[in-house]
Structures are given as structure tokens and as C-alpha cells.
Amino acid sequence: MNIHGRVFSAGCAGAALAIALTGCSSGSGSAGSEAAAALTTGQTTTGQTPASSPTATGSSASAGGAGSSASGASSAAGTVAQAQLATPQGVEVGTVSFAVDGDVVTVTAEVEGLPAGFKGFHIHAIGKCEPNSPNPADPSKVGDFLSAGGHLGASAAAHPGHQGDLSSLEVRSDGSAELVTTTDAFDLDAVLDADGSAVMVHAGPDNFGNIPTRYAPAPDADTQATGDSGGRAACGVVTATG
């Protein structure tokens, strides 16, 4: 409760701020929703819009509104790191902010312009968001954002026990989603390490390794590595905001 109030009330103190900042979901018809609608309108449902510039401009509300640089945007109080999410086509689709209180990291996501439904949402181990890139564990595999590697902490546990495993995004019918979740599974030093980290939104839902044995003997290696949430739909390199 406290977290929710802190995050949203801080970013929506007044009408002007509500226009400048995405994530002002406390009222109906927020600026964030309008931005989402505008972006969705300018984009196909699969996010394959070739004209990325106008769409990216339209999504600037998620980065703090007119005149704000992406790095200067802060959609959550106490933000110490942030990631700007974009599709493989370069269309900006939202912002993920990180705030720290003791051992607890609060992750706040504001997303728009994505297909509706639950989407797997993780921190991946390498701070690269490259379309059509090789999987570092198996360079013969090439695909969108594969160079971001596996989940943060994947070598130490099976999914959903990875440090980078997070609650899923639920994208609404208008293509937007908001998520505030907390974790003590990692600290920011692990995210902002030498090779960085990337926030990933997947194309499909995460099964969290929950495969009842009436379907299969046990989750297989792929499930334990990924949660089977499909392709990588949007990615953002995590950067410190100072």
C-alpha cells in the first residue's frame, strides 16, 4: 500500500505533472492512457511499424514528456536506475524504473503499445538490446535481443528462482500496462555490473516453471531456463540515473 501510494502520488501531484509524466494512473483518462492510445493508434498490433520516428516521438510521454531526456525521466519516486523499453524495430514502448529501500528493490513498469495479455517480464544478465543478435551461450542461435543472455542469476537456480525473475506484466486491451512490484532477490549492484543488465518483456505469458506432473514428468531444461514466455518483444538496458 505504502509503495503504491508513494510511487503514484509522487508522480501525479498536479495536472501539469500528470501530463508530463507517464504512470499517472490514479485518475481516469490519464495522460498516460492518452499517450498509450496515441501510440497504439500509430502502430500495428504486432508492433511492426516501420516508421519508428513518429511513433517513438509519440511515446515520449513515457520518457518524461516534452523536453525531457530519457535519462532524466523518473516515473517513480526515488528512482536510481531506469530502462527505456523498445521493440526490435526501435519503437519505444515504455519505461522501467528501479528504486531501492534497504534490501528491497521496487520495480515500476509503465508500458504502452504492446499486444494485450500477460507477458513474461525478467531482468536478463547482459545489458544489450540488439535485434537479430546471437545468443552468447549458443551463437548459432540468432534472434531479437538474444544477446541479452539468459535471466539474471540463471546459473544459480531454476526458473522462477532466478534473481531476475519478476512478476508478469498484464497488458490491457489498449496496449498499456502498469506494474509495481518488489523483490529482494537482487541488489542494484548485480544489475549494474560490468556487463550490465536488460529488462525484457516477452511475447507470451510466463509459466513460472509450474508444469503439473500430470502433463509432464518435470519441467524440462528450457522451462527451467526461461519460463516458456516466448520471443523477446521489448528490451531496455538498465542504466543508473545518478
Ligand SMILES: [Cu+2]
Ligand atoms: Cu526473459
